[in-house]
Amino acid sequence: MKRLLVYAIIAFVFVASCGKGEVKRVSEDSKMATEAFSLAEKIRESYAKKDLSTIEKNSTREGFRTISSAFKTFDSVDLTFSPVWVEIEDNVVHLNISWKGTWQKGGKTTEERGMAVFVLKGRPLKVDNILRANPFRYPAD
Numbered sequence: 841m842k843r844l845l846v847y848a849i850i851a852f853v854f855v856a857s858c859g860k861g862e863v864k865r866v867s868e869d870s871k872m873a874t875e876a877f878s879l880a881e882k883i884r885e886s887y888a889k890k891d892l893s894t895i896e897k898n899s900t901r902e903g904f905r906t907i908s909s910a911f912k913t914f915d916s917v918d919l920t921f922s923p924v925w926v927e928i929e930d931n932v933v934h935l936n937i938s939w940k941g942t943w944q945k946g947g948k949t950t951e952e953r954g955m956a957v958f959v960l961k962g963r964p965l966k967v968d969n970i971l972r973a974n975p976f977r978y979p980a981d
Contacts, residue, residue: 846907850926861959862872865884868948868978871926872906872926872928872933872965873926873928873933875964875965876923876926876933876935876958876960876965877923877935879898879958879960879964879965879966879967880921880923880935880937880958881921882898883895883898883899883907883958883967884919884921885900886898887907887911887919887976888917888939890918892908892911895907895908896908896966898966898968898970899963899966899967900962900967900968901903902968903959903967903968903969903970904964904967906954906967906969906970906974907970907974907976910970910974910976910977911976911977912976912978912979912980912981913945913950914943914944914945914947914978914979915941915944916943916944917941917943917944918941918942919937919939919940919941919942919975920940920941921937921939921975922937922938922939923935923936923937923956924934924936924937924938924955930957931961931962931963932960932961933958933959933960933961933965934957934958934959934960935957935958935960936955936956936957937955937956937957937958938953938954938955939953939954939956939975940952940953941975941978942974943979945979948979950978950979950980952978952979953958954972954974954975955972955973956970956973956974956975957970957972959971960969
């Protein structure tokens with residue numbers, strides 16, 4: 841009987857100590873990383889819809905120039921982004937994205953993949969530049 845009582849007390853103490861719901865606050869870096877992922881997805885969706893106005897609203901002047909100058913015509917695109925790494929330094933975010941795309945243009949299919957670094961600045965974040973393999977420069981002519 842004493843054993844049962846000891847086990848009950850141990851179980852009660854364990855449950856009581858685990859039952860206190862301490863809510864951890866989300867760090868500022870975590871919020872910025874989440875915002876960066878969301879922005880990249882918004883740019884990807886706008887590109888697939890050929891919605892340059894939404895891209896312009898979510899880019900700095902230089903960022904929009906980078907995207908629009910590389911923009912090629914296509915009939916349809918299946919483009920996927922996979923965020924790989926985020927670096928946050930002061931108010932600049934470098935979002936490394938692995939991407940894969942299939943473009944259709946005039947009956948021709950182009951498949952490409954690469955790694956791009958989206959440079960994001962400001963509050964709210966906006967695309968300021970795209971380094972390395974820019975996914976918006978396909979299909980090649």
